[in-house]
Amino acid sequence: MSEWLTHVFIAYAGFTIFSWKVDWLTDRWIAVGVIGSALPDLSRIELLVSHDIVEYLAGIDFTWAGIHTLIGVILLSAIGALCFGDSTAQYRAFVSLFGGAVSHLVVDLPQRYADGRMILDTYLSPIPVPRPPTPGWYVTPDRWVVGVAFVVALFVFGIDRYRGRAVAH
Amino acid sequence: MQVTHRVLGIAVLVVLLIGLNFAVAAVDYRSYPDKEAIHSDPAGFDGEQVFIFKKVETVNRPSSQVVVLRKEDRVVDIGSDGITKQFDYREEVIVDISDTTVSSTIGEDSQIQVYGQLRDESSVIDADRVVVDYQDSADYTYMYGTSILGLLVAVVYFFSHWRINLRAGCFEPRGEQ
Numbered sequence: 309m310s311e312w313l314t315h316v317f318i319a320y321a322g323f324t325i326f327s328w329k330v331d332w333l334t335d336r337w338i339a340v341g342v343i344g345s346a347l348p349d350l351s352r353i354e355l356l357v358s359h360d361i362v363e364y365l366a367g368i369d370f371t372w373a374g375i376h377t378l379i380g381v382i383l384l385s386a387i388g389a390l391c392f393g394d395s396t397a398q399y400r401a402f403v404s405l406f407g408g409a410v411s412h413l414v415v416d417l418p419q420r421y422a423d424g425r426m427i428l429d430t431y432l433s434p435i436p437v438p439r440p441p442t443p444g445w446y447v448t449p450d451r452w453v454v455g456v457a458f459v460v461a462l463f464v465f466g467i468d469r470y471r472g473r474a475v476a477h
Numbered sequence: 478m479q480v481t482h483r484v485l486g487i488a489v490l491v492v493l494l495i496g497l498n499f500a501v502a503a504v505d506y507r508s509y510p511d512k513e514a515i516h517s518d519p520a521g522f523d524g525e526q527v528f529i530f531k532k533v534e535t536v537n538r539p540s541s542q543v544v545v546l547r548k549e550d551r552v553v554d555i556g557s558d559g560i561t562k563q564f565d566y567r568e569e570v571i572v573d574i575s576d577t578t579v580s581s582t583i584g585e586d587s588q589i590q591v592y593g594q595l596r597d598e599s600s601v602i603d604a605d606r607v608v609v610d611y612q613d614s615a616d617y618t619y620m621y622g623t624s625i626l627g628l629l630v631a632v633v634y635f636f637s638h639w640r641i642n643l644r645a646g647c648f649e650p651r652g653e654q
Contacts, residue, residue, distance in 0.1 A: 339638045342634055379497055421608065
């Protein structure tokens with residue numbers, strides 16, 4: 309996984325680009341999408357409630373890693389969507405949150421793994437899938453990653469403002 | 478949507494989410510042998526390929542070896558004096574990095590990934606590849622620092638467009654009644 313600042317920048321850039329084609333994707337829904345980009349890492353609840361405490365209480369194996377899966381972020385996006393008003397807002401919130409969460413999972417994919425493969429299997433767990441080769445571009449503490457993400461977000465921000473002025477004229 | 482329906486819907490989804498975490502824990506989806514299987518039959522796994530994520534305990538640079546732990550601990554009691562844990566097993570495993578390239582310098586407390594073969598009753602891993610995820614405490618400080626900053630940016634951005642309507646129990650756009 310990358311750190312959250314990178315995920316925020318990439319989600320902002322991605323949603324802003326989509327907003328050029330999708331009319332309802334205004335700044336307020338981009339903000340919801342940016343929140344969505346943090347959803348998979350809610351598995352870090354492990355730092356507050358360790359999985360072995362749950363295992364002790366429940367008596368069977370447990371992991372918070374289910375949150376960092378496709379099914380996990382679908383459920384979390386649905387929970388988040390129910391925190392919005394009418395059905396239109398809930399639909400838009402779900403799409404924005406899920407889109408942000410998927411951007412997080414995609415950004416995490418090309419990380420460096422010692423066996424040379426992506427961790428796609430963890431995303432679709434408990435469904436078994438093969439692991440394609442990873443390009444191995446980075447590990448989380450690589451400082452250049454957030455720099456690239458910031459430049460991408462700034463570039464998209466600039467184009468978005470330019471487009472806004474062009475439309476106004 | 479009524480608040481009670483909203484709360485009921487969220488409760489059902491939270492139960493499903495917790496259930497998913499139990500399901501994921503119950504499925505062994507990895508293609509490499511796990512530590513429990515190796516611990517129960519260490520000689521039987523000699524020559525097997527493993528892929529592990531471990532914290533480095535000690536580093537022996539002259540012999541190009543690092544030591545990690547194969548261990549399993551669990552909670553055995555939660556009482557007024559806190560949480561009591563107990564080791565089911567705790568074994569030192571030598572990672573031989575003499576025939577591999579390492580992505581950066583390994584130190585004690587580094588978090589590493591090792592891909593290699595087991596030998597000597599699974600007490601040694603001949604590493605093919607080693608990736609250093611976190612070299613030292615500065616890497617952890619960086620990760621947590623930028624993550625907290627990212628969360629702050631996301632939350633401030635969100636609440637610049639949304640506010641909480643306590644009566645309706647939901648978020649509503651700022652600037653609208």
